[in-house]
Amino acid sequence: MKIIFIFTLFLLLSPALVQQNDANAILRKVEQNMSSDNRVFESEMTIRGKRNSRTITSRSYSVGDKKSFTEYLSPAREAGTKMLKLENQLWIYSPSTDRTIQISGHLLRQSVMGSDLSYEDMMDDRKITDVYSAKVAGEETLDGRKTWVLELTAKVADLAYHRRKMWVDAERYVPLKEELYAKSGQLLKRTTLSNVQKIQGRWFPLNVVYKDMLKAGEGTEFKMTSVKFNQDIPASMFTKAALKQ
Amino acid sequence: MIRFLIKGILRDPNRSVLPVLVISIGVFLSVLFSAWFSGVFSDMIRLNANFSTGHLKVMTRAYAENAEQMPNDLALLETGSLVADLQRQFPQLDWTQRIRFGGLLDVADAEGNTRAQGMAAGYAVDLFSPGSREAERMNIMPAIVEGRLPAQPGEALISDDFARRFKVGLGDTVTLFGSTMDGGMSFANFAVAGTVRFGMPVLDRGAIIVDITDAQSALDMQDAAGEVLGFFKSDQYEEAAALEVKTAFNARFQNDDDEFAPLMQRLNDQNGLEEYLVLSKSMSGIMIFVFIFAMSIVLWNTGLLGGLRRYNEFGIRLAMGEEKKRLFRSLIIESVVIGLAGSVLGTALGLSAAYYLQETGLDFGSAVQGGSMMMPTVFRAHIGAQTFYIGFIPGLFSMVLGNALSGLGIYRRKTAELFKELSV
Numbered sequence: 311m312k313i314i315f316i317f318t319l320f321l322l323l324s325p326a327l328v329q330q331n332d333a334n335a336i337l338r339k340v341e342q343n344m345s346s347d348n349r350v351f352e353s354e355m356t357i358r359g360k361r362n363s364r365t366i367t368s369r370s371y372s373v374g375d376k377k378s379f380t381e382y383l384s385p386a387r388e389a390g391t392k393m394l395k396l397e398n399q400l401w402i403y404s405p406s407t408d409r410t411i412q413i414s415g416h417l418l419r420q421s422v423m424g425s426d427l428s429y430e431d432m433m434d435d436r437k438i439t440d441v442y443s444a445k446v447a448g449e450e451t452l453d454g455r456k457t458w459v460l461e462l463t464a465k466v467a468d469l470a471y472h473r474r475k476m477w478v479d480a481e482r483y484v485p486l487k488e489e490l491y492a493k494s495g496q497l498l499k500r501t502t503l504s505n506v507q508k509i510q511g512r513w514f515p516l517n518v519v520y521k522d523m524l525k526a527g528e529g530t531e532f533k534m535t536s537v538k539f540n541q542d543i544p545a546s547m548f549t550k551a552a553l554k555q
Numbered sequence: 556m557i558r559f560l561i562k563g564i565l566r567d568p569n570r571s572v573l574p575v576l577v578i579s580i581g582v583f584l585s586v587l588f589s590a591w592f593s594g595v596f597s598d599m600i601r602l603n604a605n606f607s608t609g610h611l612k613v614m615t616r617a618y619a620e621n622a623e624q625m626p627n628d629l630a631l632l633e634t635g636s637l638v639a640d641l642q643r644q645f646p647q648l649d650w651t652q653r654i655r656f657g658g659l660l661d662v663a664d665a666e667g668n669t670r671a672q673g674m675a676a677g678y679a680v681d682l683f684s685p686g687s688r689e690a691e692r693m694n695i696m697p698a699i700v701e702g703r704l705p706a707q708p709g710e711a712l713i714s715d716d717f718a719r720r721f722k723v724g725l726g727d728t729v730t731l732f733g734s735t736m737d738g739g740m741s742f743a744n745f746a747v748a749g750t751v752r753f754g755m756p757v758l759d760r761g762a763i764i765v766d767i768t769d770a771q772s773a774l775d776m777q778d779a780a781g782e783v784l785g786f787f788k789s790d791q792y793e794e795a796a797a798l799e800v801k802t803a804f805n806a807r808f809q810n811d812d813d814e815f816a817p818l819m820q821r822l823n824d825q826n827g828l829e830e831y832l833v834l835s836k837s838m839s840g841i842m843i844f845v846f847i848f849a850m851s852i853v854l855w856n857t858g859l860l861g862g863l864r865r866y867n868e869f870g871i872r873l874a875m876g877e878e879k880k881r882l883f884r885s886l887i888i889e890s891v892v893i894g895l896a897g898s899v900l901g902t903a904l905g906l907s908a909a910y911y912l913q914e915t916g917l918d919f920g921s922a923v924q925g926g927s928m929m930m931p932t933v934f935r936a937h938i939g940a941q942t943f944y945i946g947f948i949p950g951l952f953s954m955v956l957g958n959a960l961s962g963l964g965i966y967r968r969k970t971a972e973l974f975k976e977l978s979v
Contacts, residue, residue, distance in 0.1 A: 357738060359628060359737055359738060360617065360628065360629065360814075361628070361629075361737070361815070362737065364737060364738075364739075366739075387735070387739055387775065388739055388740065391740060401668075401669075402732075402740065404730075404732075404740070404742035406742055406743075407730050407742040407743065407744045408667060409661065409663055409667055409730045409742060409744070410667055410668050410669070411659070411661045411669055411672070411730065411732050411742075412668070412669040412672070417659060421734075421738065423738055423739055423740060424628070424734060424735075424737060424738015424739060425738070550668065554667075
């Protein structure tokens with residue numbers, strides 16, 4: 311009788327366990343594509359406002375998920391502004407005032423340059439598999455590509471988004487779409503990823519459209535114009551002194 | 556006859572002391588509350604007009620929908636020509652540009668890194684134009700705790716509380732970090748010319764006041780402003796005239812579908828002030844009604860008691876041939892005299908208390924801490940022309956009404972039964 315009970319329980323639980331293992335395996339493959347020891351990229355961020363659109367170009371250097379350095383190149387008003395992220399701290403340097411300002415507290419929830427991205431979005435550097443429990447919710451075809459639909463639920467309390475829904479390309483293991491939800495269930499942000507290219511042996515989406523669902527507008531388009539992985543980046547780049555150089 | 560009645564009232568204190576006391580207390584409360592509410596409402600309306608709404612305000616339609624969020628990306632453009640046009644079309648008002656903005660006020664250490672920072676509620680007003688009355692409207696001079704008004708571009712006034720908390724002194728540099736009109740990052744350094752305390756938690760937490768041109772430069776808003784405010788040159792809000800101006804201005808853009816077309820609103824239309832205006836107008840009426848009602852009941856009872864006590868007197872007077880109508884009239888005249896005496900006494904007491912509250916005020920600072928509404932921490936009474944006469948309305952009316960109700964008993968007395976009643 312006892313054996314039958316255990317066997318029944320195993321049969322009932324096993325699909326969930328399999329789903330979870332599958333989801334974690336998918337996420338690990340996604341992380342292999344999306345994460346790297348370091349990378350250097352140049353990008354164009356197009357922000358569509360109610361009155362006009364503007365494009366901001368920047369060059370970014372990052373090491374792992376903990377350190378990043380961004381220098382804005384244009385337009386003229388933003389050129390020379392630099393941003394440094396170390397772990398969970400963020401500083402912005404403005405050449406016009408020669409000031410380095412630390413961004414903290416609820417200011418992290420503010421939009422970056424009027425875009426649909428918040429500083430908090432840029433700051434969250436923990437591995438998805440460490441902070442979310444995942445399961446495969448199904449399969450869907452997205453823009454002609456087969457995708458796994460993953461449902462991620464927060465395992466820790468201090469996350470900006472309690473639940474995420476991710477559509478992962480079943481062949482190339484890159485996310486093609488993601489929806490980010492609040493604990494209340496409200497959809498907060500939607501990202502759509504495209505122009506997936508094979509760069510240095512990994513699949514990587516070069517275009518991302520961020521849409522803050524609480525804001526009017528068409529969203530913010532982020533295009534990487536060049537990406538290089540595993541470059542030789544000097545450690546001095548990730549210091550506050552580098553901001554003023 | 557009146558002199559005869561007054562003599563009667565003075566010689567028979569039972570007839571007058573209690574009613575005079577009741578009336579003077581009621582009148583005292585009417586006068587005091589009337590002056591108090593008048594002061595509180597007019598202070599709040601003036602404060603909101605000067606700091607936020609103007610007597611009239613022009614914004615874009617899109618800005619007006621979310622005005623409390625200060626959406627400068629939806630601000631008015633080409634405001635120089637707009638203001639000139641408004642001055643020409645509505646010269647009875649003084650038109651001025653303002654920008655309200657939020658941001659972070661950051662204080663640097665010796666290396667230029669963040670030493671302290673706090674959220675800022677920014678006000679950009681016209682401080683430098685010759686003849687500008689903005690500093691006076693914002694009551695800046697009396698609010699300055701240390702230092703002076705900004706005298707040149709790049710200078711700012713900051714909240715005294717902020718300055719003390721973060722040890723910022725006069726001449727120190729603070730950096731404003733915020734958003735430009737199109738959402739970009741905005742950084743601007745300002746030298747602290749002075750510190751201010753307005754007695755309003757919303758501002759005292761972290762205000763920064765700069766000249767409009769400095770804000771336009773910092774926020775990339777050249778020839779743009781969030782709001783254009785209009786103030787009647789008389790300094791008094793003229794509701795009907797404001798409606799005429801608003802109607803005439805908005806009619807010009809009636810057929811314009813652009814969400815950035817200008818829209819004019821009156822003071823009434825903003826910050827829920829319509830309710831305050833209605834309430835301030837009706838408050839005196841409400842109080843008069845309440846006190847007339849309450850005092851009439853008390854005085855009616857007093858009159859009934861007096862009627863019982865003077866039962867024999869009335870009986871004798873009727874038996875001696877005095878007409879009921881004449882008797883009733885003398886009772887009413889007596890009540891007018893007593894009402895007047897009580898009203899004079901109550902008004903004098905009420906005016907004294909109101910004057911004290913006008914001069915010293917009551918500090919509700921702890922109660923309004925943390926609020927986001929623009930309101931003073933010290934509330935004061937206001938003595939106006941109405942304060943001098945408002946107490947006479949409930950004072951006289953309630954006494955006359957109370958006595959008239961109790962005096963109706965006179966008409967129920969039957970002459971045939973008078974001698975029988977009086978012999979008992």
